[in-house]
Amino acid sequence: MVLLKNTPHDIACAGEALRTGKLVAIPTETVYGLAGNIWIESAIAGIFKAKERPSFDPLIVHIANPDDVASIAAIDSNEASNMHFGTKGDAGQPDVTTSTAVNLSTLKDSPRLPSKNIHYLEQLIDAFWPGPLTLILPRRPSISNLVTSGLDTVAIRCPALPLTRDIILSAGVPVAAPSANLFGRLSPTTAQHVAEQLGDRIDFIIDGGQTSIGVESTILDLASETPTILRPGALPLEALQKIIPKLKIHERKAFELPTAPGQLLSHYAPQKPLIYVSADGLTNRAEISSILKAIDATLQKAPATLCQTDEYANSGHRTVSSYKIALTFGANRTQEVQDTGLFEEVIDLSPEGSDLQAAVKLFSLLHELEAGPCTSIWAEPLPTIGLGLAINDRLYKASVKLTS
Ligand code: TXA
Numbered sequence: 001m002v003l004l005k006n007t008p009h010d011i012a013c014a015g016e017a018l019r020t021g022k023l024v025a026i027p028t029e030t031v032y033g034l035a036g037n038i039w040i041e042s043a044i045a046g047i048f049k050a051k052e053r054p055s056f057d058p059l060i061v062h063i064a065n066p067d068d069v070a071s072i073a074a075i076d077s078n079e080a081s082n083m084h085f086g087t088k089g090d091a092g093q094p095d096v097t098t099s100t101a102v103n104l105s106t107l108k109d110s111p112r113l114p115s116k117n118i119h120y121l122e123q124l125i126d127a128f129w130p131g132p133l134t135l136i137l138p139r140r141p142s143i144s145n146l147v148t149s150g151l152d153t154v155a156i157r158c159p160a161l162p163l164t165r166d167i168i169l170s171a172g173v174p175v176a177a178p179s180a181n182l183f184g185r186l187s188p189t190t191a192q193h194v195a196e197q198l199g200d201r202i203d204f205i206i207d208g209g210q211t212s213i214g215v216e217s218t219i220l221d222l223a224s225e226t227p228t229i230l231r232p233g234a235l236p237l238e239a240l241q242k243i244i245p246k247l248k249i250h251e252r253k254a255f256e257l258p259t260a261p262g263q264l265l266s267h268y269a270p271q272k273p274l275i276y277v278s279a280d281g282l283t284n285r286a287e288i289s290s291i292l293k294a295i296d297a298t299l300q301k302a303p304a305t306l307c308q309t310d311e312y313a314n315s316g317h318r319t320v321s322s323y324k325i326a327l328t329f330g331a332n333r334t335q336e337v338q339d340t341g342l343f344e345e346v347i348d349l350s351p352e353g354s355d356l357q358a359a360v361k362l363f364s365l366l367h368e369l370e371a372g373p374c375t376s377i378w379a380e381p382l383p384t385i386g387l388g389l390a391i392n393d394r395l396y397k398a399s400v401k402l403t404s
């Protein structure tokens with residue numbers, strides 16, 4: 001792997017590499033992505049291989065200009081033709097669908113964008129692109145099944161970071177880019193994080209420094225009748241609701257105690273157990289002690305299921321409670337949690353209570369903690385305003401779940 005910098009020479013080098021099918025990890029305003037040319041199947045297959053990502057988990061297509069959306073998504077021509085981006089050929093690809101007639105006839109079995117969503121699409125693009133909003137739209141037939149995992153929709157985003165767009169422009173093709181981490185591991189917010197997980201599997205990393213938001217983009221499905229948030233993220237819900245008042249969103253629950261000892265599951269986690277308690281749970285002695293008991297009982301039954309590393313699994317359940325770190329939000333709350341004496345260490349995600357500061361810190365901190373001496377990480381939901389919703393979603397996903 002070669003580490004590149006934000007210089008015209010290195011951007012050209014990354015662009016050339018992408019154009020010819022190599023894999024390049026690129027910074028964005030959210031997290032680093034592992035990019036590959038969407039028109040080269042071996043590059044897309046290489047992304048799945050490098051990340052050890054299952055092929056059923058589709059990728060986001062990144063474009064340099066908002067107008068390029070029409071080269072990736074099938075937007076119904078009658079209404080979309082009045083939109084400023086209209087419909088046009090596939091970016092950087094010999095065009096197979098330049099004519100609207102061809103496009104629509106080949107798509108007769110595919111979903112159309114619901115007509116009311118066409119107007120939302122235009123407003124959303126005007127308001128939020130370039131930016132951390134990923135839109136799910138009906139795909140053009142020319143988009144590879146590998147990119148979309150065979151779905152008839154495609155995820156598209158136009159990143160806000162000028163460096164990301166410069167790299168895509170230099171490549172001359174849209175790039176597919178999932179977060180540049182191994183499947184199920186923490187998302188990378190620095191080039192160093194990428195190098196640690198993927199350094200020996202990819203061709204280049206462009207170092208753009210620490211990412212400015214720190215959580216992944218918000219994913220909004222516009223292909224279904226009711227626009228639905230599939231993943232809360234870096235673009236706050238409140239901003240989207242100004243354009244689409246009736247948005248569907250899936251809420252995440254806190255840790256649920258099982259009725260009987262079963263299995264501990266963790267799909268998307270730091271290499272240490274993270275326990276996501278209920279609201280204000282970090283000062284609730286009864287809740288914490290019940291959770292520790294439940295984990296104990298579960299680990300006695302199935303000791304190897306707590307974490308992904310053998311080293312951790314082998315160290316046994318005794319270590320879960322020996323060095324507990326609590327993640328808090330805001331100076332007052334931090335003091336309250338410290339006062340309980342329940343945790344060996346308390347780390348404040350943002351003493352001044354800034355959701356952006358907490359988002360920027362979250363993954364970096366989890367990367368540090370998984371390499372450090374703590375034996376478990378405890379967190380409670382942040383207020384669900386702004387980026388709080390996305391942070392809670394990531395905490396939930398990173399947390400261990402007990403199933404009976
Ligand atoms: O901020 C981000 O979105 C970062 C940066 C690199 O752009 N990318 C990112 O990609 O988070 P990834 O692959 O880690 O997450 C993309 C998510 C996946 O959970 C995938 O299932 C979903 O997007 N996705 C992709 N295509 C989809 C589709 N057609 N329908 C529904 N979900 C889709």
Ligand code: MG
Pocket residue numbers: 178179187
């Ligand atoms: Mg990811």
